[in-house]
Amino acid sequence: MVDRPGEITLDNSDNSSEATLVNVEALSDGGTTKVNNSTPRSDTNGPSSDHTLDHEEDAVMVNADDSFPDLEAIPAAPENPPPVPPRNKSGLSISTENKDISSDVDLWTFGSQQDVTEVIGNVVWRLQCAIKANSIDPKSGEQIDNIRDTFYGENAVFTQKSRTMERKDEAWANLIVFPPQTGSRDIYEALDVVFDEQIVDVENTTTPQYTSITKLPPILQIQIQRTAFDPVKQLPWKNRNPVTFPETLYMDRYMHSEDETFLQRRRIAWGWKTQLRALEARRAALKDDEAEISVADALFATKDFITDLQAAEIEDMNVDPNLLENLEERLAEIAAELESLDERIATLKQKLSEQFTNLTQYEYKLQTVFIHRGEAGSGHYWIYVYDFENDTWREYNDEYVSVVKDRRRIFENQSGGTPYYLAYVRSKDKKELVNAVVREVAEVEMADVPHFQPIEMDAQEAEDEGISMGDARHIEHVKPRPLLPKPLENLSLGGQAWDDQWVADVDANGKKW
Numbered sequence: 001m002v003d004r005p006g007e008i009t010l011d012n013s014d015n016s017s018e019a020t021l022v023n024v025e026a027l028s029d030g031g032t033t034k035v036n037n038s039t040p041r042s043d044t045n046g047p048s049s050d051h052t053l054d055h056e057e058d059a060v061m062v063n064a065d066d067s068f069p070d071l072e073a074i075p076a077a078p079e080n081p082p083p084v085p086p087r088n089k090s091g092l093s094i095s096t097e098n099k100d101i102s103s104d105v106d107l108w109t110f111g112s113q114q115d116v117t118e119v120i121g122n123v124v125w126r127l128q129c130a131i132k133a134n135s136i137d138p139k140s141g142e143q144i145d146n147i148r149d150t151f152y153g154e155n156a157v158f159t160q161k162s163r164t165m166e167r168k169d170e171a172w173a174n175l176i177v178f179p180p181q182t183g184s185r186d187i188y189e190a191l192d193v194v195f196d197e198q199i200v201d202v203e204n205t206t207t208p209q210y211t212s213i214t215k216l217p218p219i220l221q222i223q224i225q226r227t228a229f230d231p232v233k234q235l236p237w238k239n240r241n242p243v244t245f246p247e248t249l250y251m252d253r254y255m256h257s258e259d260e261t262f263l264q265r266r267r268i269a270w271g272w273k274t275q276l277r278a279l280e281a282r283r284a285a286l287k288d289d290e291a292e293i294s295v296a297d298a299l300f301a302t303k304d305f306i307t308d309l310q311a312a313e314i315e316d317m318n319v320d321p322n323l324l325e326n327l328e329e330r331l332a333e334i335a336a337e338l339e340s341l342d343e344r345i346a347t348l349k350q351k352l353s354e355q356f357t358n359l360t361q362y363e364y365k366l367q368t369v370f371i372h373r374g375e376a377g378s379g380h381y382w383i384y385v386y387d388f389e390n391d392t393w394r395e396y397n398d399e400y401v402s403v404v405k406d407r408r409r410i411f412e413n414q415s416g417g418t419p420y421y422l423a424y425v426r427s428k429d430k431k432e433l434v435n436a437v438v439r440e441v442a443e444v445e446m447a448d449v450p451h452f453q454p455i456e457m458d459a460q461e462a463e464d465e466g467i468s469m470g471d472a473r474h475i476e477h478v479k480p481r482p483l484l485p486k487p488l489e490n491l492s493l494g495g496q497a498w499d500d501q502w503v504a505d506v507d508a509n510g511k512k513w
Contacts, residue, residue, distance in 0.1 A: 116370045116381055116421045117223050121173060124151055140171065150433070154215040156256050159200070160207045169214065174221035174421075177243070184242035187222070187249065187422075195254045197270045210266075212256035218433055220251070220364055220424040227376045236376035240418050244411065247366045247386075249424050252359030269355050276348045283341045286334060296334050303327045363427040367434050369410055370421035382417070384410050387436035394436065 124147060133143040142148070153175075157168045177190035197210040226239045257263065288294050293301070303324060310319050369384040382397035384404060393404040404410060425434050 116372075117174070120221070120421075124173065139169070142171065149217070151217050151219055151221065152215075153213060153217045153220070155211050156214045157209065157211050159202060159209045161202070174223045176223045176225050178225050179239045179241040179243045181239075182241065184244065187243060187245040188253075190224070190243055191222075191254065192273070196273065197267070210270075211254075213251065213254050214256045216251055216255075216362060216426075218426045218429050219367075220249075220426075222422040222424070224418075224420055224422070226372075226418060226420060238374075238376045238418075243419060245366065245369075245419070245422060247411075248427075249364045249366070250356070250360050251362040251364065253356040255362060265355065269352060272348050272352055272355075276345060276352075279341055279345050279348070283338065283345070286338055286341075296331060296338075299327055299331050299334070303331075364424035365427050365430055366422065367425045367430070368421075368423035369419055371417040372420040373417035381420075385436050388430050388434070389436070392436075396437070 127147045128143060128145060131145045131147055133145050134149075135144045136142070137144055152171050152173055155170045155172060157170060159166045159168070175191065175194065177187070177194060179185070179190070195211045195213075197208050199206050200209045201207075202209075224243050227236055228239055229235075230237050253266065253269075286295050306319060306323055306327070309317065310324075365386075365388070367386050367388075371382050371384070373380050382395060384393050384395055386393050393407060393410060395402050395404055
């Protein structure tokens with residue numbers, strides 16, 4: 001591995017790599033294999049739809065016969081292991097047998113996707129390709145295996161058609177949520193957009209539709225889709241508005257249930273949200289913080305202007321004497337309406353926050369947070385991983401691993417980087433399914449370290465060893481010599497006296513080596 005200078009210049013004071021995101025097509029010089037490096041997709045029907053490699057010809061798999069091949073015809077396994085997959089470092093070029101791998105797309109495709117969603121999807125897909133299937137889904141024809149059972153969930157989409165409710169089942173590897181266009185929202189508000197009732201167009205007819213979860217995976221992955229397309233600039237852009245998330249997540253409110261009472265509970269919440277959106281829209285129209293002047297400020301300015309006109313007593317300019325009084329009444333009405341809107345909005349938000357608080361059957365604990373810093377098409381990832389056993393969050397940033405002492409750095413401070421991907425684990429399975437990556441460092445007591453006497457060497461011995469007495473080299477450059485413990489005098493161990501004897505299996509203190 002050698003550096004390839006002149007491509008990307010990094011700030012030496014920054015401990016993160018700006019070259020984490022790689023465009024594979026830019027690295028390849030040709031070939032027929034292609035990798036999709038587009039922005040995250042909302043298609044979650046399984047790995048077969050998200051990770052397709054286009055080849056000139058498709059490989060055909062056939063059932064093997066019962067005969068065994070000629071073992072001598074099978075090439076022997078290589079003596080050396082395959083090369084380590086390339087790491088996407090700045091200006092990195094990897095050569096094997098004088099061949100530049102940067103032009104070999106096959107060796108770059110694994111792990112070099114452009115965002116974390118495609119990396120995880122690629123890994124899961126490869127695991128599914130290698131693992132034995134437990135069964136085949138009779139509806140979709142998809143392979144059912146331990147990987148799928150661990151990471152995949154299923155939704156039921158209900159659409160009202162005429163007098164019947166149509167149901168469509170869909171599998172997903174992760175839930176995709178969106179940050180708000182303005183302000184911030186929590187993870188429940190983001191998930192509500194996915195599962196709440198909405199009006200959709202089906203065959204040129206508007207109809208209500210809602211989604212429920214029929215199966216939750218043990219490991220729940222949530223993608224915060226921050227990349228959008230600007231139709232004016234014709235460029236992708238990144239939405240940095242905050243999406244807050246808790247350490248404990250309850251998914252009960254989104255589950256499918258045959259109990260009509262539970263569905264009615266969801267419908268009540270949907271009605272409250274409809275009212276809330278209308279009230280917030282009305283408040284925004286009255287206040288309009290983004291406009292140059294609000295309605296109330298405009299009325300105040302008009303009142304001051306009319307007052308100045310009356311004081312000026314301009315000839316042939318008549319001012320309705322009731323105008324000022326009407327303006328004051330309208331100002332009072334707007335102030336009262338804004339106060340009422342704030343109270344009603346607060347009441348609805350309180351009701352919504354309490355509507356599902358007693359539902360705690362489907363409990364998940366946050367285990368991993370992926371953070372992205374940069375723009376829509378470039379940047380750098382690092383992750384936070386929670387160690388359940390030691391109640392510790394750690395940051396993994398390239399080769400640096402550090403303990404997070406202030407958790408606000410993860411859950412509140414989103415200025416340096418934006419959360420992009422969350423992984424929750426089912427609470428009852430957290431000890432069996434996940435574990436933090438840590439390096440076990442053994443602590444050695446000094447008393448347990450044998451003490452060796454320095455090697456004494458005269459001029460003749462040094463000459464025999466080929467070392468000059470003035471040589472400043474360390475002792476490790478000397479030809480190794482066997483080191484034995486000193487003779488033990490007047491020392492008894494277990495009733496046995498040791499007098500001027502070399503004991504090969506104990507040290508000078510009578511301890512075993």
